[in-house]
Amino acid sequence: MTRLLQSPIWLLLPALVLLVACSDLAPNEGAEGETAMEHAAKHADPDYTCPMHTDVREDEPGQCPICGMDLVPVEEAEGASDTAEGPAVELGGRLTQALGVRTEAARREDLRPRVRAPVRLTIPPTQEHRLHARVRGWVRELHVAGEGEPVAAGDPLLTLYSPELVNAQREYLRAQGTGGEAAAAERLRALGVSDEVRRRIARAGEPLSAVPVTAPADGVVTELPVRAGEAVAVDRLLATVADLDPLWALAEVSARDVPVLREGLEAEVVPHQRPWDPWEGTVQRILPEADPDSRTVAVRIPLANGDGALTPGLFGRATIRGPAREGVVTVSRQAVIRTGEAARVIIAHGDGGFSPRSVETGLTADGRIAILEGLEAGERVVTSGHFLLDSEADTGAGGGRMEGADDEGGHAGHGGMH
Structure with missing residues (x-):
């Protein structure tokens, strides 16, 4: 008997007893194709973690040694981080004000883009006459x-x-x-x-x-x-005579803005020599070739110059008013958080809860940005303080609460992130 107790097989007796007890379970109580060890692991004590600090792992329920939050099973914390909208963050009323959180409702409206580009004033070739000997x-x-x-x-x-x-x-x-x-x-x-x-x-x-x-x-x-x-x-050049009415304003438009432009669109040109006096014109031609160095496309805007106030060779800035996009959902441009090629907003649920949501953005105009997917008109988004909320949600704290001096029911002394 003493020899048996000293045998290594004695160490396997608890696992063998558990396997025997589980062998009486009905077949539908275990996952199909589940091994004995996997089934036994289900009956072992689960790991517990902090929703705020997921690197904390304990063998039994308790409180987080960092922030004092109740520990939850690892599966629950991981499931909360996999929601479509992202983990929620809750703020107390006074803390919401202290952090400067501001919200607005997404609205449906017509959005008309404005393309801004530098311009150079030039003489149309057909109006310039070079006289050679x-x-x-x-x-x-x-x-x-x-x-x-x-x-x-x-x-x-x-x-x-x-x-x-x-x-x-x-x-x-x-x-x-x-x-x-x-x-x-x-x-x-x-x-x-x-x-x-x-x-x-x-x-x-x-x-x-x-x-x-x-x-x-x-x-x-x-x-x-x-x-x-x-x-x-x-062939010696003797003189050049040019007609200066009209002049061309050649706008150097970024290639990414060209798709929204059309011939005939209204444009406003402000010459640097007369910044107080904008000129009105229309897009006459969008040149078919881009400049390989600047990666811009030239857009031609004729400007009336009957009084000779404009000087060829000088520069200015053009604003081209693009065609209106009707009935698009928009938010303030500062409401959108960009991370590489992705974009998201922070949804305000109205009960102190906030959660991030991925969106697909479109054109931007007059401080507004179109939301093509992921948001409906009337939903409230955060426009100020959203970077802090987004950072808080990124920790995976599903259902976490940030508390300070609350209006009612606040817990004095926490003063941190929960």
């Missing part, structure tokens, strides 16, 4: 003071002397009445002589020693790089 020659005289001078179509900008121009005029005069006049006139056009100057040559009956270079359209002289007496070669 088509023959070798010399600048005889300048007829405009310099850049910025307004000119009308046909006004002389400068006169150019060139032996080639003199010879072309003589050929034109000799061709008068011979049937070759049209070909000679076309050669003068090819050399940059305007029809008005050609008719002047015909009336004079002799070549001009210096041919005027005239403005092709009404506008402003934006470039005048030559000076009187300067020799010029073929």
Whole structure:
């Protein structure tokens, strides 16, 4: 008998007795396919943990050594953390005020996005005329003071002397009445002589020693790089005349904002040179190619500039009003907590209880954000103090209570998180 007590098999007797006792259970009392050891584990004492501090584990019920909360079975605490809405947190009335918790009701409304982007003022290409020398020659005289001078179509900008121009005029005069006049006139056009100057040559009956270079359209002289007496070669830029009405405001829109834009949308442009005076316009074109460096898409907004108040080359800021999205559920933007690609809000249950809920967000406009899924109009969400509540819920404290100096029934002396 002494030898039997010393045998290791004596240590297995409690487990064997338990297995024998459980062998009389009906088959439907155990899980299908359950091993004997798994079934025995069900009858052992469960582990207990604190809902607030899940790293605390005890073999029997009691209080948490950290916060004093009653310990609960591990399965209960884990089940509470798996709810669809997340574990709830309860606050006393005075603590709610002390923490600055504020709530609002989600509402259904029309939401119109506003896309803001920097702009640069430019001259439309069709309104800019560059005049190049088509023959070798010399600048005889300048007829405009310099850049910025307004000119009308046909006004002389400068006169150019060139032996080639003199010879072309003589050929034109000799061709008068011979049937070759049209070909000679076309050669003068090819050399940059305007029809008005050609008719002047015909009336004079002799070549001009210096041919005027005239403005092709009404506008402003934006470039005048030559000076009187300067020799010029073929293709030398002589002057640039531009019509400054309208100008283009080219907005550099972030690629993520492009999907909400459409041609014809209203836009407001505030030039940096006149921040007190916004210009109204409409989106004329959304360019089909993005800038690979800035990852932006250019959006063209023509602006009327009849008084010349806007200056090409300067910058400003545009606000484009997108199409309205009707009847969407919205909350204040500060109510949404973003964690990476996910988003959630804190639901206020009205009885001092709060719980986090995952939501799917949409567009943002005027401080409001659309909630596509996860929230109904009328439900109350926390807009201030929600980060503390979210952190509290993240501990897995299903049914936990944060208490301070409560209005009624508060427990003085706790003063911490429960």
